[in-house]
Amino acid sequence: MPGKISKPSDVPEEAEEVAAASPRIKLADGRHLAYRESGVPKSKANYKIIMVHGFGSSKEMSFLAPQELIDELGIYFLLYDRAGYGESDPNSKRSVKSEALDIEQLADQLELGSKFYVIGVSMGSYSTWSCIKHIPHRLAGVALVVPVVNYRWPSLPEKLIKDDYRRKLIHWGLLFAEFAPGLLRWWVTQKWLPSTSVMERNPVFFNSKDMDVLKVIPGFPMLTQEKLRQRVVFDTLHHDFKLAFTPWDFDPMDLSNPFPQNQRSVHIWQGYEDKVVPFQLQRYVSSKLPWIQYHEVPDGGHLIVHYTGLCEAILRALLLGEEHPHYKPNIPKIVP
Template identity: 45%
Template sequence: MSAASTRTQTQKSNPKSFFLIYLVVMVACLAWADKALRPPPPKLLGSPGGPLITAPRVKLKDGRHLAYKEYGLPNEKAKHKFIFIHGFDSSRLRAFIATEVSPDTIESLGLYIVGFDRPGYGESDPDPNRTPKSLALNVEELADQLGLGQKFYVVGYSMGGEAVWGLLKYIPHRLAGASLITPVVNYWWSSFPANLSREAYYKQLPQDQWSLRVAHYTPWLTYWWQTQKLFPPSSVIAYSPEIMSPQDKELMAKCEKPENAVHVRQQGVHESIHRDMMIGFGKWEFDPTELENPFPKNEGTVHLWQGDEDMLVPVTLQRYIAQRLPWIQYHELPGAGHLFPYAKGMSDAIVKAQLSVEN
């Protein structure tokens, strides 16, 4: 066979070879992308090598469990029953209305307080289908299994405060009252004036703007976005000092509990903090600013507490919510940041305001 003939055959086979190489490269890229985008499964509680179960837990109707911790007076001796809903990257062990309230207040007002790990946090089983409604129903089940009675109080902090909107929407008949403590706002709630929400949104650090865009528009990319190394991830997750007010920096040392930090994310970051972002800033089935008064006969009260120097939750949007919902008792604290509940006397003030007790 001549050299010219060999070259001709080689040239004819090249397109097929290039296609095979392209196909192999594409398959390899897709395999890499799938691995990078797909969050690892949560570490199963109580499984061999998995996180230990040390807390009391209730079993929900769907088979999942919620871990909880009780504070204050025994349930059967208490006059007022509170459920505390923790914030972002936290757990049942950070119930400040129990840990920061004075023993005298607990005793004199007859307080029973229970904090629980929200799904995927601490020792509560994950809920990959979690919504504001499902969490509200979980709280109702917890109250029933612990025997808290027909009505109970709820206090939600930060992302837990945002969750309280779901309770006011779906189980208002079970609430004796509610306190939203610097509740996170969703910039995409439909009733916010576009200019107001836009102005508040762009006051965030650029990496936080992008983190929320991803959580809202492409939630399936949240795990990759928060773990990749090309762009800076959420400054909230990183506890950046840039998002702390002067008061927050003073209180941070008081809030840090090294023994609790590992416990919070022990099932994995995706089913805890990432899912929090996806739900909190995702597409809601209702707009909290359009809720009706849950206590039309003044049988209870709703309080919203906000610091005017909070760098995580914009005070301008909280003011708007308070104006839209005149049945809310709004408390704006000058000079306060996001961690103000840990300031001396604040947790007592929150509880006493909820119970209409004079300080």
Template identity: 30%
Template sequence: MEVPSEPKSWRDELASLVEDTGIKFNGDSITVSPKEFSGKTPPPSTAEAAAEETESLKDQIKGFAKAWGELVVELGRGCRDVVQQTILTEDSYIVKKTKGPVAEVSEKLRFLNEFLPEDRDPVHVWPVVLFVFFLALAVLNVNSKYESATSMVKKVSLHPPSAVRISLPDGRYIAYHEIGVSADKARFSLIVPHGFLSSRLAGIMGIKVSLLEEFGVRLISYDLPGFGESDPHPNRNLNSSALDLSYLADSVGVNGKFWVLGYSSGSLHAWAALKYIPNKVAGAVMFAPLVNPFPKFLTYFYHRTFLSGKHGRIDKWLALSLGKKDRDLVETSAFEEIWHRDVEESVRQNSPKPFVEEAMLQVSNWGFSLMDLQVQRKCPRKGIIPWLQFMYGQPECELTGYLGPIHIWQGMDDMVVPPSMTDYVARVLPTAIVHRLPEEGHFSYFSLCDECHREIFSTVFGSPQGPLNTVDNNTLTKDDVEEASAAQAKSATG
């Protein structure tokens, strides 16, 4: 039973309908509370207003983002349902046409599931793997574009002709470069056929003229046919290469025998000199002899690399692997400067033909074997003529092969021409003197190393004796001629 509330007066009813404004009605008078009513409401402080406004804006952004997220999720679910109900049904045209091929491909690729953990569903895992794969490709592509856009590519420059050239008997011209002592003061003449992707400017990279003068060495390097400023040879081989070297020595006034230096693939032409003109060669100096690139698709490869008109690192251009010392050397500015200038001279004629020819010479039949250079005792056959020769005191047997000294330097960390190749040469030519260099690579000992160059010259030529003395800079004295002849004979016999 509800107890009826006491009836309210009209004043109480009116007060319940409005807020307490501080105005009080007491009987016949109206009073205003000064504490609760001061004429107007004081405004909030600036900091409080900014905080309310900032908080309100942040809440609005959060709410907006949340609403859009929910909308996108619902839209995706709706699209998925539409696809499942229309396109991916058993009766749809697309499913009927692709079901068979997809099942066949899936069956062939099922073996890939063996690489997944047992608790992973392939249907869920492989889409994730593919997504990550394509994402990585996209990132790499962006990075490569950024690097290519920001890195400075140095273009190959064409320099004006600067070589001295001589005419060969067949009408061709061959370009050469020489440093060191002059022809009339040379105690030793050293001729250098350059290696692959090089020119007459290389010689011995970084060799000091003062060192050449100290040992009395005349260093002559030349452009192979088709390289630098030398004319191409229509049918060149290693025999013609040896003849070119011989004609060059005669034309530049080399007195007596000369030494030949073969570095890397330039050793082919040094071997040819030992085979075809042995009587003119006092000795051979080899550095990492023989290199064997494959000539297949070489024209295309060369146009993509050093014939592209742009410079690049040697290990990238020739697809070489380098050891630590070689990597440190090729990254120096000194090596890069000499290397770029040498390349520019090598590709002067902008033709892949001499490079292809050079590569083909390296992998084809040389026309001789290294066994032919082996020192052997050749005795005459039995018969009346050998018997008569023996009766008249002529030697019964004679030595064949190359009789002069052969020095080979090989870096044991060489990843361009492996040490195993020098080991093979040492087995075939047991008289060759092999200098194995621990921790040295293909370039590190031969290039830009003053101490190394001094060790090489001391090993080959002995103690430095300086250039020959001359009278009026033209005429050699009798003592100088005898001294030079003795030095040449001593170096030839090792």
């Protein structure tokens, strides 16, 4: 447990004055992380899982695990707002590594024990990759759901990514984020621009099953123009995006198996029809890291975490080692 220390200069003054509705821990650098607990009581849990939310989301993210399964297996969930999101303080020194260290401090202060499971969703997966790199000794098992692929990873072959339009979109987004953040903020908050509801219906980003999901979930509340006009919201999203897609302090393809005795496992879950993260890249990553168990949803897009039955399959694979035949790829992993 970190001792009481004075507030460092890089924590905004207003961050100390926010009356948070959710419980929070105080990190070693003086920042606070907000969290919520779900599932069975921690004292009765057989499995303790930290959930890492994606871009524009929060600790209120949905993970549709059946209550019967949660009770049967004894699963405790810890969800938290990543730095700058929701009720957590921003981190001006945020890095890929700091994301993993935040998770470790969260686990320690809430007394999860020496090992815990981590499930990262979408952009939250860069924090999860960082856990495999920086705190592998704390992990009981890992699942990455539609994980972000950073086109700056050195080991990605050029022939696999050179014609990927998503790479070009990210490239232009990074240029604006780096050299013209003020212009970018002005652009995304103009009233004459399409709202996120239009983006949500855009087949460029989502397949038909995703768009059905978007009819019944709240969507991306932090990506509305009203929210983006708030400086702290824009800065959080801006920094999160840059961190995910600029060079990291490691290349995931150089990682070693955190469970060399195969006592636990690492999983990637990917939609075959995902238009945000292409399945070809996930197959390549899992082929380069044969200790990763790769699962593919045949008709799945980017929002597979909201599909009926998928969260149960994720938990059964991660905790019990059960492979659902529907999600086993019907073509072999191919290294280009």
